[in-house]
Amino acid sequence: MKLLQVFLTDTHWAIILVLLPLAAAVLCFLFSRVASFIGVTTLFALLLSVVGLGWQMRETGVYHHAIGGWEAPLGIGLYADGLSLLMLAITALVGLGISIYATSYFKHQDAARFWPLWLLLLASLNALYLSADIFNLYITLELVGLAAVALASLTGGPDALAGAMRYLLTTLLGSLAYLLGVALLYHGYGSVDIAILATQAKSEPVLWVAFGLMGTGLALKMALVPLHFWLPATHANASAPVSALLSALVIKGAFYILLRLWLEIFAPHSGGAETLFGLLGSVAVIWGSLQALRQTRLKLLIAYSTVAQLGYLFIAFPLATIAGATVWIAVAYLALSHALAKAAMFLAAGNLIRFGGHDRIADLDRVVQRLPLTAGAFALAGVSIIGLPPSGGFVGKWLLLESALSQGRWDLVMVILLGSLLAAAYVFKVLGRTFTxxxxxxxxxxxxxxxxxxxxxxxxxxxxxxFLAPLIIPLMDIGNPFTISGGQP
Amino acid sequence: MNWDAWIPLLVVASSLLPGLVIFTLAEEQVRLRTALNLLGAFVKLALVSWMVWGVYNGHHFETRLPLLPNLEFVLRAGPLALLFVGLSTVLWLVTTIYAIGYLEGSPHRSRFFGFFSLCVTATVGVALSGNMITFLIFYELLTLATYPLLIHRGTEEARKAGHTYLVYTMIGGALLLLGTAWLYSLTGTLEFTPRGFLAGLGEEHRHALIIIFVLMIAGLGVKAAIVPLHGWLPLAMVAPAPVSALLHAVAVVKAGAFGIVRVVYDVFGVDFATGLGVMEPLAWLAGFTIIYGSLRALFQDDLKRRLAFSTISQVSYVVLGVAIAGPIATIGGVVHLVHQGLMKITLFFCAGNLAETLGIHKVSEMNGVGQRMPWTMAAFTVGAFGMIGAPPVAGFISKWYLGMGALEAGQNWVLLVLAGSSLLNAAYFLPILYAAWFKKTPSSWPHEHDFGRMETAWALLLPPLITAALALAAGLLATLPFSPLDWAKLISVREFY
Amino acid sequence: MSIADSLLWLAVCWPLLLALPALHKRLPLPQLLAMLPAVLLILFVVDNTLTVPWLLFGTSFSLDEQTRWLLAVIVALWLLVAMMLWRTKHPAPNNYLATLFLLTMSGNIGLILASDLVTFFCFSTLMSYGFYGLLIHGSNDAVRRAGRLYLICLIVADLALFEALLLVASNTEHLQFQLVQQVMSNVPTTDFYMAMVLGAFALKAGIWPFSLWLSTTFSATSSPKRLLLVSVPVAMALLGMLRWLPLGQYNFDAWGLILQSIGGVGILYVMFKFYAVRQIRLFPAYAAIAYSSLFIALLGIGLTYPSLWHDFHYLAYPYIAVLVISMVCLILLLGRVEHEHQPPETTLHGIKQLNIYLKQKFEDFIQWRNVQLHKLNALRHAAHQIVLQSLHVMHMQKLQRLMDRWSVRMMMAVMMGMLLIWLMI
Structure with missing residues (x-):
């Protein structure tokens, strides 16, 4: 028992989290016959590692490790607080689901290409969540983007390729904007370490420009309206597991960076950016939902739903200036439940396509009778997306709503409720068909x-x-990721 | 270990778990499914009986689990909760028997019974909720669990009805959510408290509170089918008969009415709400609904549709009783939750029997059906007289207390509403009875099934007879302890005034 | 529970139980068997009260000297009707005649025995709806149309009674008749209460101006049911007035006046109808209306003079009993007329026929007796025959003339006398 405890607390789980999938990716590349086996095993191991990391952090608080012993300004630091932990956990969990799904989904050749890319993506995502400086964040972001593009082109159809190309361009553009921002900050403050930047940042043009660039880049990657043009085509045309991981995980990576930077560096010097975020977020919720409602193809509907749901994450920004941690918890919760629900939805859509050979909503009759589990999956995921109780989506929306109300932000209240109603409309548009x-x-x-x-x-x-909020919220609070640090406003 | 703290949770689980297991069963495993259903129903009945006895003797049953920061998932078995839980439990048992008979040989029964159990779970949860957030959870769960039942038949008509249902209930749910969240941002608590928890709020929140009240009542009124939020209910009669029965008697409609009782008494507190000046409009609305529903029912030829409009009218008795805001009227309103449930479920069972046995769906086809199915029509007669409010059926007791309460509160117009409603009820029920008993039997029925010596399958016949007997007993034995009336008095004393 | 209590209990419940088709089909003579407890009750029980606190809001039955006689008359009536119904009809297998009959009878007996308002109301409902069923059971369209009118009156009356009940209940917790009469004589809602009660029972009794249903239904239905029609609802409604109105407690001038005038107008109305109507068959119906109108007028006097009521109130129950008895006699008699003759054209014609019929019957009777007497004593027989014959001829001629000329005038005289009394008062 004692030994186990020592093992749990002393192992560098964070390093395993990055290196294990990387190694596995190489192995998969080399031994493509057993790629599925390696992949799934790796994912299990990752999940266990996250649990280990969680245990460790519960015992010792925030995890901080400088690779090779080099401290902040020079070396590469790994840093994990509650937010990172949860993002890692959800990545491992959803990743495991997608991996198991992929073992059945992909045939030999596709599988051989899928697994290395997917594990590489995982490694980069994990690294992203563990990075402590903005340059590392850039690198991981770029890696994630490239891996994602490669995955999106996997099915090889013309639509998928066109989507992937578009995705490639946007992701490169986004990364570039972000890189420029990083360069400006480095030039201005002589460091890329988040903690150091946080203490040194001042409200001055260089910061504003940097923020503008980084924000735009990340918003592009997250498909915030009006920069969402690439998302539906890409997500809808990729293969089912890839759609799922793009929507559920990859986008969250970009959001994580934005959130981190905002919380640590930019929030005190925002200069009204949160209002813009709030506005765009609101537009995204309404516009995305309306678009989703208009779609006649299932995967497009789900993809637009992603656009809408991401809007909620941005609505939080104006609210957080007053309510602080509660709102960020709400946002993190929304992100988590969206990851699970959206992955489930895309996978369910994949099942339907596999079953019927198409995803036209109007012809989805009798699916419930033939594929009850899939219909059930879609329905349950829909419940969370709508934000009906009891679900993760509800917890997030409830907290968001509560803050909006206590601040008298009626516009946002209306957006949140309207978004839920529209979400209900498009979810049940699909479900209503499945019973006929x-x-x-x-x-x-x-x-x-x-x-x-x-x-x-x-x-x-x-x-x-x-139902798990009382367990998860304390975990989120490890290291107080949601208290805004940084210099004087 | 203190078992009392877990019994409410077990009551909820006793239908949830069988429901979840039933989903996984194959269509052919009829016996196992039936056994599971009945097992769940009887376990629930036993647990609820235990709680009723306990609460009567002053025990406290409460389950508390953390749910959100500062908010808990609370299941508490107070007297009011138990009234509704008791009703749901008994009627679930009866309806399950009925549904087993009704759906014999039809497809997708596992799915049906699974959602059926979920529906009851949600209803029981609504009843036992100890705070507004728990209530909200089960309230929405109820919406979701009912939807597949509504569109179970899978026809285009059913799909449209389901669509309308969702539009109404989702918007209602959103309004309720908004009201709840707003209230929470004002008070910081959502715990149902006898006589309300808003009394401490200052005058500056008056307008906000009025709007919150309106939002919540609108949200709940959708399910309680208060005019003009009733549009979904008449369409919902496309559902199979057991579903309609449960929907009208216990589950959805009653959950709305029960919610209104909760909001008025345990959130706002009746005195506080009266002070806000919101009770009188609510009473008028309820009165209008009562008359409007009855008027519409007059002109329906489809039997189930007529019954649906009758429900709209009758459920507003509950709301009216609450809105008159006097102790006696409240007893009338609350006891009508149970009485209307017993009577209306009887009527729907009978309508189902007619449809299933003879293919009769319309009032105009019911000529002489009393000769062919005397037991069914006898049960129907009891139910119909109860709806009219004729003694000694249960409806009489409700009307009695409502009328007395109105006199006590000095709201004499309510008497007119009650009289008008009784008149209209008579006008749309008595012709049915007349046609069924006294008109000539036609030479053939639209679609007759043969059940041998019995007039219909025993599983279809027994439930309406049981519920009709219960409706009679609830009226005749109203003064005995543990009768619905007696329990409603207990509620009034312990929780409301 | 003593034997008397059980009898009270059984008198009501036993017919109710027998109303179940499954039961009464397996028993011999269920209609008569159902009356057994009631008959025993009448024979052996005097002055007993049974309280059943757990039933409804606390139910109580009581039997005293006055209700006993009323009950006896009513049970006899039901016996008669049962015999008539089951002599003429052979019920088909799925025939609910017996059920309806027993339900109505049980309601009627319970109504008489009830000693509080709610019990009375319950049994009144049972009786009324049961009677409606009985009325239209196996009948033609005319009866159904007429029955509909009756039903509407019934529903409205029950609603009014319910309102009255609520008024009482909001003033007192105890709903025993005596207590209610005391309480309701002096509360703010007394007038409303009186209006409701009077309106309801006037509807149920078919008192002018609500008499239409009675005559219409009467003209449409068949003989055994007519017996019930003019006695059961009418008599029971009059009984209801006695029970519900705060009589002999307080001086109600206005109400007294109103009742007297309604009664007066009712009698006038009957006279008018009596002339205008073309069928003698309706004669009993109008007689019943006249009877109850007179009753109303008397009640009016009672309301105006509580002391008078105190002195003479014991006459009210016999009055109702007499109403039943006389109606039964009248209808039976007319039934014989119809049976043996063509239906008469007008009332007067009818009355002539009635006279002729009476004469014939009387002759028959006399003949029969004479034959008997003849057997005994041929000598005395001859003498007797001469005397009697002459007497009889004289008498009948007189009566006939009287009826022809004086019936209207006599009525007028009675009316004028009443008006005069009323004005003097």
Whole structure:
């Protein structure tokens, strides 16, 4: 017991989290026959590592490690607080689901290409969440983006390729803008370490410009309206597991960076940017939902839903200036539950496509009878997306709503509620169809039970989040990631 | 270990777990499914009986689990909660038996019974909720669990009805959520408290509180089918008969009415709400709904549709009783939760029997049906007289207390509403009875099934007879301890005044 | 529970129980069997009260000297009707005649025995709706149309009674008749209460101006049911007035006046109808209306003079009993007329026929007796025959003339006398 405790507390889980998937990616590349096995095993190991990291942090607080012993200004630092921990956890969890799904989804050749890329993506994402300086963040962001583009082009169809190309351009553009921002900051303050920047940042043009560049770059990557043009095509045309990981995980990476930078560096010097974020977020919620409602294809609908749901994350910015931590907790919660729910939705959509050969919503008749688990997965994920209780989405929206109300921000209240109603409209637009009796029978392709169960379990996870708030919120608070630090405003 | 703290949770779980297991069962495992259903129902009945006895003797049953920062998931078995839980539990048992008979041989039964159990779980949860957030959770769960039941038949008509239902309930849910969150931002608590928890709020919040009240009542009124929020209910009769029965008697409609009782008494507090000046408009609205529903029911030829409009009218009795804001009227309103449930479920069972046995869906096809199905129509007669408010059926007791309460509160117009409603109820129920008993039996029925010596399958016949007997007993034995009336008095003393 | 209590209990519940088709189909003569407890009750029990606190709001039945006689008359009536109904009809297997009959009867007995308002109301409902069913059971369209009118009156009356009940209940917790009469004589809502009670029972009794249903229904229905029609609802409604109104407590001038005038107008109305209407078959219906109008007028006097009421109130129950008895006699008699003759054209014609019929019958009777007497004593028989024959001829001729000429005038005289009394008062 004692030994186990020592083992848990002393192991450098964070390093494992980065290196393990990297190594696994190489192995998969070399031994493509057993790639699935390696991949799934790695994901299990990652999940265990996250648990280990969590244990460690619960015992000792914030994790901080300078690689090779070089401290902040020079070396590469790894840093993990509650926010990072949760992002790592959700990545591992959703990643595991997607991996298991992928074992059934991809045939030999695709699998051989998918696994190394996917593990590389995981490694970069983990590294992103553990980075303590903005330059490392850039590197990981770029890696994530490139891996994601490669994955998006995986299915090889013309639509997918076009989508991937568009994605490549935007992600490069976004990274470039971000890099410029990093350069400006480095020039201005002589450091890329977040903690150091936080203490030195002042309200001055160089900071503003840097923030503008970085913000725009990240917003582009997150497809914040009006920069969302690339997202639906890309997410809708990729293969199901890839859509799921793009929507659920990759976008969260960019958001994590934005949130980190905001909290640590920019918040005291924002100069009204939060109002803009709030405005754009509101537009995203309404516009994205309306677009989703208009779609006739399932995957496009889900993709637009992502645009809408990301809007919620931005609504938090204006609220947080007063309410602080509560709102950020709400946002983190929304991000977590969105990751689970959206992954479940895309995987469910993948099942439907596999089953019926198309994703036209109007022809989804009788799916409930044929694929009850998939329909259930979609419904449960939908519940969380709508924000109905009890679900993770509800917890997030409740906290958000509560802050908006106590600040008298009626505009945001209306947006939140309207967004929920519209979400209900598009979710049930799909579900209503699935119950009707079809006059024509589809040419049915069997869907492996594993694929159905994965989608369902992920969706259940999103629902369960609604009950786990008392466990998760204290974890989030490790290291007080949501208290705004930095210099004098 | 203190078991009392877990019994409310177990009551909720006793239908949730069988429901979840049933989802995974194959269509052919009829026996296992039936056994699970009945097991759950009986376990729940036992637990609820235990709680009723306990609460009567002053025990305290409460489950508390953390849910959100500063908010807990609370299940508490107070007298009011138990009234509704008791009703749901008994009627669930009866309806399950009915549904087993009704759906025999039809497809997708596992799905049906799964959602059916979920629906009851949500209802029981709504009843036991100890604070507004828990209430909200189960309230929305109820919306979701009912939807698949509504569109169970899978026809285009069912899909549209389900769509309308969702539009109404989702918007209602959003309004309720808004009201709740707003209230929370003002008070910092959502715990249901006897006589309300708002008394400490200052005068400056008066307008906000009025709006919150309106929001919450509007949100709950959608499910309680208060005019003009009633549009979904008549469409919802496309659902299979057991669903309609449960929907109208216990689950959805009642959850709305129950919520209004909760909001008025345990959130605002009746005196505080009266002080806000919101009770009188609510009473007028309820009165209008009562008359309007009855008027619309007059002109429906479809039996279930007529019953649906009757529900709209009858459920507002509950709201009216609450809104008159006097102790006696409240007893009438609260006891009508139970009485209306018993009577209306009887009527819907009977309508289902007619449809299932003879293919009769319309009032105009019911000529002489009393000769063919005397037991069913006898139960229907009891239910109908109860709705009219004729003694000694349960409806009489409710009307009695409502009328007395109105006199006590000096709101004499309510008597007119009650009289008008009774008149209209008579006008749309008595012709049915007349046609069924005294008109000539036609030579053939629209779609007749043969059940041998019995007039219909025993699983279809027994439930309406049981509920009709209960409705009669609730009226005749109203003064006995543990009768609904007696319990409503207990509620009034312990929780309201 | 003593035997008397059980009898009270059984008198009401036993017919109710037998109303179940499953039961009464397995028993011989269920209609008569159902009356057994009531008959026993009448024979052996005097002055007993049974309180059942757990039923409804606390139910109580009581039997005293006056209700006993009323009950006896009513039970006899039901016995008669039962015999008539089951002599003429052979019920089909799925026939609810017996059920309806027993329900109505049980309601009627319970109504008489009830000693508080709610019990009275309950049994009144049971009786009324049961009676409606009985009325239209197996009948033609005319009866159904007429029955509908009756039903509407019934519903409205029950609503009014319910309101009255609420008024009482909001003033007192105890709903025993005596207590209610005391309490309701002097509360702010007394007038409303009186209006509701009077309106309700006037509807139920078919008192002018609510008499339409009675005559219409009467003209449409068949003989055994007519017996019930003019006696059961009418008599029970009059009983209801006695029970519910705060009589002999307080001086109600206005109400007394109103009642007297309604009664007066009612009688006038009957006279008018009596002339205008073309069917003698309706005669009993109008007689019943006249009877109850007179009752109302008397009640009016009672309301105006509580002391008078105190002295003469014991006459009210016999009055109702007599109403029942006389109606029964009248209808039976007319039934015979119809049975043996063509339906008469006008009332006067009818009355002539009635006279002729009476004469014939009387002759028959006399003949029969004479034959008997003849057997005994041929000698005395001859003498007797001569005397009697002459007497009888004289008498009948006189009566006939009287009826032809004087019936209207006599009525007028009675009316004028009443008006005069009323004005003098």
């Amino acid at each position: 009796k079809a006059p024509v029978s589809h040419e049915a392709h069997a869907v492996p039970a594993r694929m159905e169960w994965v989608a369902l379990l992920l969706a259940c996870g999103a629902i369960l989040l609604g």
